Amino acid sequence: MATTSDAANDTANEPYVLNIGPQHPSTHGVFRLRVVMDGEVIRDLDMIVGYLHRSMEKLAEERTYTQNIPFTDRADYLAAMSNNLGLCLAVERLAGVEVPERASYLRVIFAELQRIASHAMANGTLVSDAGAWQTPLLYMFREREKILDLFEMTCGARLTTNYMRIGGVAFDPPPEFWPALQELVDELPARIDEYASLVQDSEIFLARTRNVGVITAADAINGSLVGPALRGSGVPWDLRKAEPYCVYDRMEFEVPVGRHGDVYDRFMVRMEETRQSTAIIKQAMAQIPGGPHKTDIPLALRPPAGEVYGRVEGPRGELGFYLVSDGTPAPYRFHIRAPSLINLSLLREMAVGVSLPDAVVALGSLDIIVGDIDR
Amino acid sequence: MSRAALPPATPMARQILDHRSLLQRARTLPGEARVALALLGIMTVAALAAVGYLVIAGTLDGRWYDIRDLGNGTSHLVYWMERQGWHPAIPYLTTGLLGGLGILSLVGGWLVIGSWVERRLLAKFQIRQGPNRNGPFGLLQPIADALKLIQKEALIPIGADRLLYYLPPVLIFIPAMLGWAPVPWAARMSYVDMNVGVVYAIAISSLGVLAVFLAGWSSNNHYALLGAMRTVAMMVSYEIPISMTLLSVVVLTGSLQLSQIVAWQQQYHVWLIIVLPLAAFTFLFASTAEINRTPNDIGEAESEIVAGFHTEYSGMKAGLFLAVELGNAILVGAMMATFFLGGYTLFGLETWIPGYLILATKIGAVYFVFVWLRGTLPRFRLDQLMGFAWKFLIPLAIVQLLVVAVEALVIEQSGLPGVATVSGAILVNALLTFFGVRAWANAIGYRPEAGASTPILTTAVGGLRAAARLQAVP
Numbered sequence: 001m002a003t004t005s006d007a008a009n010d011t012a013n014e015p016y017v018l019n020i021g022p023q024h025p026s027t028h029g030v031f032r033l034r035v036v037m038d039g040e041v042i043r044d045l046d047m048i049v050g051y052l053h054r055s056m057e058k059l060a061e062e063r064t065y066t067q068n069i070p071f072t073d074r075a076d077y078l079a080a081m082s083n084n085l086g087l088c089l090a091v092e093r094l095a096g097v098e099v100p101e102r103a104s105y106l107r108v109i110f111a112e113l114q115r116i117a118s119h120a121m122a123n124g125t126l127v128s129d130a131g132a133w134q135t136p137l138l139y140m141f142r143e144r145e146k147i148l149d150l151f152e153m154t155c156g157a158r159l160t161t162n163y164m165r166i167g168g169v170a171f172d173p174p175p176e177f178w179p180a181l182q183e184l185v186d187e188l189p190a191r192i193d194e195y196a197s198l199v200q201d202s203e204i205f206l207a208r209t210r211n212v213g214v215i216t217a218a219d220a221i222n223g224s225l226v227g228p229a230l231r232g233s234g235v236p237w238d239l240r241k242a243e244p245y246c247v248y249d250r251m252e253f254e255v256p257v258g259r260h261g262d263v264y265d266r267f268m269v270r271m272e273e274t275r276q277s278t279a280i281i282k283q284a285m286a287q288i289p290g291g292p293h294k295t296d297i298p299l300a301l302r303p304p305a306g307e308v309y310g311r312v313e314g315p316r317g318e319l320g321f322y323l324v325s326d327g328t329p330a331p332y333r334f335h336i337r338a339p340s341l342i343n344l345s346l347l348r349e350m351a352v353g354v355s356l357p358d359a360v361v362a363l364g365s366l367d368i369i370v371g372d373i374d375r
Numbered sequence: 376m377s378r379a380a381l382p383p384a385t386p387m388a389r390q391i392l393d394h395r396s397l398l399q400r401a402r403t404l405p406g407e408a409r410v411a412l413a414l415l416g417i418m419t420v421a422a423l424a425a426v427g428y429l430v431i432a433g434t435l436d437g438r439w440y441d442i443r444d445l446g447n448g449t450s451h452l453v454y455w456m457e458r459q460g461w462h463p464a465i466p467y468l469t470t471g472l473l474g475g476l477g478i479l480s481l482v483g484g485w486l487v488i489g490s491w492v493e494r495r496l497l498a499k500f501q502i503r504q505g506p507n508r509n510g511p512f513g514l515l516q517p518i519a520d521a522l523k524l525i526q527k528e529a530l531i532p533i534g535a536d537r538l539l540y541y542l543p544p545v546l547i548f549i550p551a552m553l554g555w556a557p558v559p560w561a562a563r564m565s566y567v568d569m570n571v572g573v574v575y576a577i578a579i580s581s582l583g584v585l586a587v588f589l590a591g592w593s594s595n596n597h598y599a600l601l602g603a604m605r606t607v608a609m610m611v612s613y614e615i616p617i618s619m620t621l622l623s624v625v626v627l628t629g630s631l632q633l634s635q636i637v638a639w640q641q642q643y644h645v646w647l648i649i650v651l652p653l654a655a656f657t658f659l660f661a662s663t664a665e666i667n668r669t670p671n672d673i674g675e676a677e678s679e680i681v682a683g684f685h686t687e688y689s690g691m692k693a694g695l696f697l698a699v700e701l702g703n704a705i706l707v708g709a710m711m712a713t714f715f716l717g718g719y720t721l722f723g724l725e726t727w728i729p730g731y732l733i734l735a736t737k738i739g740a741v742y743f744v745f746v747w748l749r750g751t752l753p754r755f756r757l758d759q760l761m762g763f764a765w766k767f768l769i770p771l772a773i774v775q776l777l778v779v780a781v782e783a784l785v786i787e788q789s790g791l792p793g794v795a796t797v798s799g800a801i802l803v804n805a806l807l808t809f810f811g812v813r814a815w816a817n818a819i820g821y822r823p824e825a826g827a828s829t830p831i832l833t834t835a836v837g838g839l840r841a842a843a844r845l846q847a848v849p
Contacts, residue, residue, distance in 0.1 A: 026678040
């Protein structure tokens with residue numbers, strides 16, 4: 001051929017495959033994105049999960065309901081309390097176990113503390129993904145550290161707490177717990193404001209997160225999005241309001257809802273939820289009655305044959321436990337509806353067609369926990 | 376909590392519990408040792424005071440042992456060699472060697488201290504402790520780091536171009552060292568006080584990108600290649616605003632020679648950052664892009680492309696890249712200090728304090744700003760960064776250059792006193808900075824992002840219809 005067109009020789013637009021993960025700073029665990037890229041722009045995206053699969057749901061079928069509680073700690077390892085609570089509520093409904101009032105209040109306090117700790121981690125890592133070298137993350141860790149100290153004080157563990165029991169909670173908090181909690185609740189609003197002033201009006205952060213990773217309300221509902229991601233998209237859906245469990249119907253709080261459905265809205269929804277959680281803890285502390293923290297249940301609890309779907313509003317959204325009992329001490333089927341996995345399925349809609357930095361920020365805003373995805 | 380009652384569980388915990396500060400350790404010294412230490416301190420202060428008195432009294436002035444000016448010692452050596460009637464190449468080579476060794480040891484010292492300072496400062500920004508295990512205040516941490524890096528296995532990725540893979544960590548050092556040549560450390564004290572110093576500085580600063588691109592290309596890794604491409608794109612864009620701003624400096628001061636630029640600032644008793652605030656900001660911002668530092672560290676954005684062009688480098692090769700990055704930050708600090716912060720001068724104080732100490736202090740100040748930015752700001756996206764250079768910095772730099780050309784003419788040829796003309800220039804440039812930036816931002820359609828939306832608070836939950844109801848209410 002005498003002349004070759006430039007387009008034929010042009011290899012600049014040849015797409016290539018980039019493996020993001022399983023070891024990558026912004027995949028938040030062992031999770032892999034197989035990305036087809038054209039320059040800096042993502043053309044296609046595969047999410048490859050399963051690196052942390054521990055076969056929890058199958059293992060659970062060999063254990064009693066109480067023995068299964070530690071598994072839920074390790075599913076979503078940043079929200080152990082909420083996971084404990086979800087399983088216990090489901091089993092209690094299946095077996096018809098009554099919960100003392102004090103236990104319900106304790107559950108609310110610890111679930112909300114867990115929400116604050118988890119949101120601190122989520123927002124901190126999101127800003128780290130946007131490039132602020134760990135500073136906001138470490139500021140948020142300051143409060144998370146105090147919450148974990150409270151957990152340790154109460155049940156001896158910081159992450160894998162294994163605190164809730166079927167019919168109550170494992171321990172009543174020690175006397176020194178309450179002043180420490182009061183101190184934390186008193187200083188939290190100011191700390192949250194300080195953190196917000198550090199990040200939320202930063203021009204660079206706004207430029208990086210506004211109108212990035214937008215999900216419309218309809219898409220969010222169709223994609224079964226839950227939690228702060230769903231509320232960020234403008235849908236006012238919170239299980240604590242929609243079908244109150246424990247004593248949430250006695251608490252006064254508001255549900256924050258985003259306006260645009262972008263990364264920034266999800267960030268702001270989480271910030272506002274930590275404020276609301278602080279308010280809930282304050283009310284629970286004022287209302288908590290005395291009495292037992294636990295009802296006695298048989299060692300090998302045998303719920304009647306049947307099935308139940310119990311759900312709670314975890315930090316990442318609706319966390320469901322689908323249990324089938326055949327009348328034996330072990331569940332016949334034990335299924336976890338993990339918020340991280342379902343939220344992650346929307347990443348494709350957000351990330352295809354945008355550049356790599358936007359995709360990283362969008363992934364960070366979904367707040368996935370790989371233990372929750374793989375189980 | 377009753378955790379303190381328990382014995383420390385790990386060696387690390389034991390170390391932390393047993394750790395005592397220098398002051399605490401000094402308090403437990405025996406009495407004689409404390410007296411001896413106090414005497415030593417008093418004698419040191421007295422000696423310093425005596426030397427200071429001699430310096431101020433002028434007794435030591437102009438001698439080779441004058442501690443204020445290391446350059447004097449060298450020149451005395453050269454005169455001595457010339458008096459001996461040796462071949463002129465010998466003093467020339469000797470001074471070259473001495474100066475080179477001086478710069479090498481100085482930059483090396485900066486690297487060691489700088490890496491400690493950066494980690495320690497960042498830790499303070501991030502409410503952490505920072506390195507405090509090795510030596511007092513963790514001062515030996517850089518040495519421990521270097522030893523660890525040297526011990527590490529040198530890995531070469533499969534499919535890497537071996538020669539090109541080995542070269543960049545060495546190559547990238549060359550411009551980082553050459554860049555120091557024209558920097559005036561004191562009056563008559565620079566390695567080469569060339570008359571085209573500014574052109575030389577710009578030329579040398581664009582050399583580093585070659586090594587970066589080699590590293591990215593030869594690693595056989597997409598992350599490395601992406602990082603290299605980003606760095607090259609950024610360098611090409613940001614060379615222009617840097618050159619433009621330095622051009623306005625050159626036009627105003629009327630010289631390409633760095634010592635002359637400092638002399639101009641000395642003559643009018645004003646720093647160029649006050650005369651040309653816009654140019655100073657442009658230079659600082661563009662420099663962060665050139666040397667890959669936050670908020671423009673997109674060439675090695677950790678959360679996106681792992682470590683950018685040096686992803687595949689391990690051990691001391693990675694260490695060299697990191698060292699050069701730090702060295703470049705210090706070099707940019709020196710340039711910033713020379714061009715905009717008065718160089719080695721400090722409003723007359725340079726006759727009392729050695730010029731190189733003043734310059735080092737200014738470099739430290741600029742470096743502190745870099746660390747501060749790193750501890751505070753998120754990162755721009757590549758397109759935002761390029762857009763900022765092409766749509767914002769370059770047009771403004773051109774306008775600044777045109778304005779400065781007129782001002783330089785007035786200062787040079789109007790015959791008015793320098794105070795009046797330079798003050799006028801400061802006023803005009805301040806107005807240009809304040810209103811010009813706003814006007815241009817409006818012209819290109821930029822709206823500040825601040826005042827961003829806060830979430831709607833509601834107690835009514837529901838699905839899509841509830842969402843629509845909520846959004847309808849303003």
